[in-house]
Amino acid sequence: MTPPIDAHVRLDTHPTHASAVQAIVTGSQASIAVMALEAGGWSVAASGVLVLARIDHEEPYWANDAATHLVAEGITVEITRRLQQAIDEEWT
Template identity: 80%
Template sequence: MTPAIDAHVRLDTHPTHPSAVQAHLTGIQARVAYMALEAVGWSAAVTGVLVLARIDHEESQ
């Protein structure tokens, strides 16, 4: 049995860009989740927060 890691990811829409999603990372081993998300295209915004944005059209105002 694989032991659980102490990493928590809370997903939310970006407050100013409706086509983007934020991941808020917490927990002692949040670095594990951070590296996994970065590997699939998420970008660091600030400490503990990554952003995944879809930029294939103009956002509505």
């Protein structure tokens, strides 16, 4: 079994841009999560903060996809209730 990576990603809707999603990344191995998110199209906004904004407004879908991949790599991911509701709306 692969040991977990010491990184925590908190995904939430962006506080000022309604369709965007932000990721707050912490932990001693946060750089691993940052690199994975950047590879998925996320942009670094500040130290430990990444933002996903897409022209098609499908951010909740892609945030959920990113969460699935991060968890598969052994990274802890938290999705806020507000973002989870947006993800669930995408599927209806």
